[in-house]
Amino acid sequence: MTIFLQSLVSGVLVGGVYALIGIGLTIIFGVMRVINFAHGDILMLGMYLAYYLFTLGHIDPFVSVLLIIPLMFLYGGFLQKVFINRVLNALPQNQILLTIGLGLIMSNTMMLVFTSDYKILTTKYSSASFQALTTIVNPDRYERRYNRGNALLEKAHKAQATDKAALYARASEKFAEAVSIHPEQYRALNNWGIALDGQANLTKGNPADRLFEQAYAKFTEADKLSPDDFDIKYNWARTLLHQAGQKQGAEAQRLLTEAAQKLDAGLDSNSDSVAGLNGSALLHYLLAKQQSGPTADAQYKKALEQYGAAIAAASTSDDSTAPDFSGTSSAAARALLAKAYDAYQPPFKAKPDKRGAGISVSTPLAISFVITCGITLLLYWFLMKTNTGQAIRATAQDREAAQLMGINVKRMSIIAFGLGSSLAAAAGALISPTYYIFPQVGSTFTLKAFVITVLGGMGSIVGATLGGIIIGVAESMGAVYISSGWKDVVVFVLFLLVLLFKPSGLMGKSRM
Amino acid sequence: MTTLRTLFADTSGRSTVTIIAVLAVCAALCTVPFFVHNPYLLHIMILIFLSTIMGESWNILGGYTGQYSVGHAAYFGTGAYATMMMLQFRQVAPWYGVWVGLAAALVVALVIGSICFRLRGPYFVLASIAVAEILRLCTLNLPSFTNGAEGILATGLPPFTIGETVITDFSTKVPFYYIGLALALLTILVTWLVQHSKLGYFFQAIREDQDAAHSLGISLTLYKNIALVISAMLTSLAGSFYAIYVGFVDPPTVMALDISVQIVLICIIGGIGTIFGPVIGALVLVPLSEALRSNLIASLIFKIGLVSPDSKFGGFLNDNLAHAHTLIYGILVVIVILFMPDGILGFLKKLTARRKGGEA
Numbered sequence: 001m002t003i004f005l006q007s008l009v010s011g012v013l014v015g016g017v018y019a020l021i022g023i024g025l026t027i028i029f030g031v032m033r034v035i036n037f038a039h040g041d042i043l044m045l046g047m048y049l050a051y052y053l054f055t056l057g058h059i060d061p062f063v064s065v066l067l068i069i070p071l072m073f074l075y076g077g078f079l080q081k082v083f084i085n086r087v088l089n090a091l092p093q094n095q096i097l098l099t100i101g102l103g104l105i106m107s108n109t110m111m112l113v114f115t116s117d118y119k120i121l122t123t124k125y126s127s128a129s130f131q132a133l134t135t136i137v138n139p140d141r142y143e144r145r146y147n148r149g150n151a152l153l154e155k156a157h158k159a160q161a162t163d164k165a166a167l168y169a170r171a172s173e174k175f176a177e178a179v180s181i182h183p184e185q186y187r188a189l190n191n192w193g194i195a196l197d198g199q200a201n202l203t204k205g206n207p208a209d210r211l212f213e214q215a216y217a218k219f220t221e222a223d224k225l226s227p228d229d230f231d232i233k234y235n236w237a238r239t240l241l242h243q244a245g246q247k248q249g250a251e252a253q254r255l256l257t258e259a260a261q262k263l264d265a266g267l268d269s270n271s272d273s274v275a276g277l278n279g280s281a282l283l284h285y286l287l288a289k290q291q292s293g294p295t296a297d298a299q300y301k302k303a304l305e306q307y308g309a310a311i312a313a314a315s316t317s318d319d320s321t322a323p324d325f326s327g328t329s330s331a332a333a334r335a336l337l338a339k340a341y342d343a344y345q346p347p348f349k350a351k352p353d354k355r356g357a358g359i360s361v362s363t364p365l366a367i368s369f370v371i372t373c374g375i376t377l378l379l380y381w382f383l384m385k386t387n388t389g390q391a392i393r394a395t396a397q398d399r400e401a402a403q404l405m406g407i408n409v410k411r412m413s414i415i416a417f418g419l420g421s422s423l424a425a426a427a428g429a430l431i432s433p434t435y436y437i438f439p440q441v442g443s444t445f446t447l448k449a450f451v452i453t454v455l456g457g458m459g460s461i462v463g464a465t466l467g468g469i470i471i472g473v474a475e476s477m478g479a480v481y482i483s484s485g486w487k488d489v490v491v492f493v494l495f496l497l498v499l500l501f502k503p504s505g506l507m508g509k510s511r512m
Numbered sequence: 513m514t515t516l517r518t519l520f521a522d523t524s525g526r527s528t529v530t531i532i533a534v535l536a537v538c539a540a541l542c543t544v545p546f547f548v549h550n551p552y553l554l555h556i557m558i559l560i561f562l563s564t565i566m567g568e569s570w571n572i573l574g575g576y577t578g579q580y581s582v583g584h585a586a587y588f589g590t591g592a593y594a595t596m597m598m599l600q601f602r603q604v605a606p607w608y609g610v611w612v613g614l615a616a617a618l619v620v621a622l623v624i625g626s627i628c629f630r631l632r633g634p635y636f637v638l639a640s641i642a643v644a645e646i647l648r649l650c651t652l653n654l655p656s657f658t659n660g661a662e663g664i665l666a667t668g669l670p671p672f673t674i675g676e677t678v679i680t681d682f683s684t685k686v687p688f689y690y691i692g693l694a695l696a697l698l699t700i701l702v703t704w705l706v707q708h709s710k711l712g713y714f715f716q717a718i719r720e721d722q723d724a725a726h727s728l729g730i731s732l733t734l735y736k737n738i739a740l741v742i743s744a745m746l747t748s749l750a751g752s753f754y755a756i757y758v759g760f761v762d763p764p765t766v767m768a769l770d771i772s773v774q775i776v777l778i779c780i781i782g783g784i785g786t787i788f789g790p791v792i793g794a795l796v797l798v799p800l801s802e803a804l805r806s807n808l809i810a811s812l813i814f815k816i817g818l819v820s821p822d823s824k825f826g827g828f829l830n831d832n833l834a835h836a837h838t839l840i841y842g843i844l845v846v847i848v849i850l851f852m853p854d855g856i857l858g859f860l861k862k863l864t865a866r867r868k869g870g871e872a
Contacts, residue, residue: 035634086850092633093580097780098849100773104842112836443769447645450638485653492642492649499631499639 006359007476009132013365015472016372017427021445022452022464023379024423030396030459031416034084034095038103039449040442042421046072046428047437048110051121054432061121062367065429069422076421077414084417085410103442111439119437126433128363142181146188149174153195153350161202168198187351189222190232194348197239204246212243231349233266234276238346241283256287277310279346285337288330300333307340368430375426376465379419383461392416396459424449451495457505466506470494541693545686552806554685558757560798561692562750567778567790568699569746572706574776575785577739578719579629580637583644584775586624587744589767590617591751593651596664596761605670610752617748618741620647625737632722641769648767663762666755688757695753699746703787706742715739719785747775770838777841781848783855792857797841804837 021043028036046068053064083102087095149171156167175192179185193215200211219236226232240259244252260283267276281303288299304325325333383389394402395412403409424445435441452471456463471491478490498505548554566588573579591613598609628639651658658664671681680687706712714735717725726732755761765771782793803809810833814821821830852859 035637083846083850090849090853093637094849094853096580096582096634096637097776097845100777101842101845101849104773104838105846106842108836108839108842112832112839115832116835447641447769450641454635454638483653486649489646489649489653492646495642496627496639496646499635499642500627503631503635 002359003480007480008473009359009361010365011473011476012469013361013369013472014476015469016369017365017431017468018448018452018472019465019468020372020375020423020427020430021449022456022468023376023461024420024427025449026453026456026459026461026464027392027396027416027423028420029453031392032080032084032088032413033092034088034099035092035450036417036420037096037099037446038079038106038442039420039424040444040446041103041106042072042076042442043424043428043445044110044437044439044442045075045106046425047432047435047441048114048119049425050429050432051119051437054121054123060123061429061432062371065371065426068425068429071422072425073418073422075418075425077418079421080414080417085413088413103446107439107442114439116439121432121437123364123433125363125367129360130363130366132359132361142178142185142188145174145178145181146185146191149178149188149191149195150350150352153191153198156195156198157348165199165202168195168202171195172199184225186222186225186229186232189218189225190229190235191350193218193222193232193239194235194350197235197242197348200239201242208246209243212239215239228269230266230270230273230276231351233262234273234279234349237263237266237279237283238348241279241286241346244286253287253290256283256290259283260287271309272313274310274314275347275349277306277313278341278344281306281310281337282341282344282346285334285341288334297330300330300337303337304328304333307337362434364433371430372427375423379423380461388412388415392419448491451491454495454503454505455498457507460505460507463505463507538693538697542690545689551685554689556799556802558685558688558692559802560794561689561696562754562757563778563794563798564696564791565692565699565750565753566747566775567782567793568696568703568787569743569750570775571743571779571784571786571790572703572715572746573739573743575779575789576706576712576715576719577736578715579736579739580776581628581640581740581743582637582769582772582776583624583628583640583642584743584747585767585769585771586620586644586647587617587747588751588754588771588775589647589651589761589763590620590744591748592755592761592766593658593664593751594748595752596666596755597658599666599669599756600664605672606752606756607672610749613748613752614745617744617751621741621744622737624744625740629733629736629740641772644767644772645769648763651767652763661762663760663765666759669756669759688753691753692757695749699749700787700791702742702746707787711735711738716785774838774841777845779855781841781844781855783857786855786857789855789857793855796856797844800840800844801837804840805834807834809833 021039025036025039028034028039049068049071050061050064053059053067054061057064059067079102083098084095087098152167152171152174156164156171159167172192172195175188175195178188179192182188196211196215196218200208200215203211216236216239219232219239222232223229223236237259240255240262244255244259247255260280263276263280263283267273267280270276284299284303284306288296288303291299308325325336328336383393391402391407392412392415394405394407395409395416399409402412427445448471452467453464454467455470456465456467471494474490474494475487478487482490544557545554548557566584570581570584573581591610594613594616595606595609598604598612599606604612624640624643627643628636631639652661654660655662669682672679672687682688706715714725714730717728717730718732718735722732751766754766778793778797779790780793781797782791782795783789803812807830810829811821813819813829814826819826819829821827848855854862
């Protein structure tokens, strides 16, 4: 379900840009009845413009769109006036070939000038993404409980002493539910253990011991599932320490020894964990306090060692070395360690929230989608409300009748081609932060533009908008559910099916 | 038989001159390898033959029948891949593999025809592109069958023998020259036969007005498919020839949209719907784009003294002009469409006609 929504959202976002490309092509086709094979190459020019405005002029591509649109409008008008106008009455095949030729000239000239190297426009946000709809549509029951449990754990840790017990209990509940859904999740087991430890720590006597035992069971299970995990061993040792704190004499000593063993075993493979080293130092210090004679001295020595290592690991500078405690007497060591650890409460190491179940949205695509929507709305307004827009629509409906009504058809054609070009170039600029830029990039987009326009119905703007989004979604679904190599095949098969069974497209009846 | 009769019935007056001229040119072409030993020149001649085959075969469908397929890379690629796969994966010599290619092209053409011929005009163009792209993507995405994006590299051609005698071991370009020449002549002959047969008139009737032709009892589906099959099989031959000549195929070089477009442009630039149009197209396009590719144009610019090779711009031209060899296709097609809608051949005909008219 998450995967489905994820591919739907990214498909719609890409589809918005596709829609822009398709609308450009459909306006040109609607007014001139010319299929513009140079459409993708005009888009490529837009990409290059955005690239050089960014690298040379330091203008963000989402801002330079505003510059590129009028610039490419003029360029499109020029193409129409100088080339396309001459073949408006020629065979449709010749019109197609002329645009193919123009496209070849554009792509090869760019190759001549900028070579065929791939260029990448890297902005600060090029690879950024954010999570959307995490809580609303999060369909994973395990994850919701796990994340909720984590939130409660965090809250309990910070809460007043009176609320702590209840919060820890609720966190335990959540983790218990999460584990019942996914028993193999060591993260939930680990955090459950922490929550149980939190509960146990706030109670006394037999109930506490039962809770501690439950926590150990969780840690044992988690450790079995993820044997190399340091955090689990650390939390386990921390829980043992807490239980030892409630006991006296030999019982406490046994628990502390066990905790030290667990932690030191974990530290072997994870020797730079500050919390781990501090915890180990604390355990050895506490053990030393319970003993006397040479055993105590050895424990003090070990505790000091870990203390020094913790200081070294905590320091941010690279060349820090552990302070030299050799030769320190046991009494001095005891004073030193008392100062450091008497009030020390080792923090727990909860596994973080599980992420990615929300929908990851690429930031540049999201921004470009918003801009696309803006441009499309402006375009609708222009075509529906302004005189020029209505004249363009009239020309698209019936060229001769429009001419008889006193519309300057040639001028409308120039405006239409200009509009189409500026839309394609705008799309190029909008996708430049996410796509490779090279002279031949156009042909892919030309093909996509055809598919989109035919799907929506040649000449229909609403159709092109819809077609763009459908193609975007079909591509991303195809990539997810079939494979990324076959996603274009999906698109082309869709295209053929529409051509064969509904050649007028989805919105074929209405013209613009 | 009908075809043969028309063939001979027509051999009078101007046609006799044309036939003698063609035979003389053929004879001259056959002797070329005895005088020209420069492999690069032979290479260019072979490319001209290849382009002629491609252009002529497209001409039958596009020029005579009026069905502008921009997906001929599908058949070119089919021929190239079939021959190469038979050679590399099955150890079948290319002169047998070619037949596999032809059969494959026939099947592909019938499938594509049954899909695309339901559509007309620009929709047909778009459908032909889509089908060719689907075929290319399938080739790319089925590595276990076609070797995918890696392509297929020929490790060597078996020598061509008749009985025990080795005719050629393909160590020079000369055998390729003769194969190319023979295939080019074959396609020209096929085109000529088509043009001068009833079939050709049906094709042209479909080109001029589909509905009128249909009302006269010409089955559109049947004759469009016949045109497509002839065209596809000849294109497949070109593909097979390309594959064994170059010795390497991969999807971008034999199946991409660029190939389809180039095939169309050869025909359009030379003159569409004429027998010698594609020949002219190949004669103009191949040397020009080769000159760009091999930096001849850049060195010419230096030789004339327009730009010094040591200057920054000169160095730039020297480095980059070779990459833009398809630029010439673009420029030529724009010029042709705007100023010579009937191609170079049509333009020349018009010029001579005007001169004759002036004299009279």
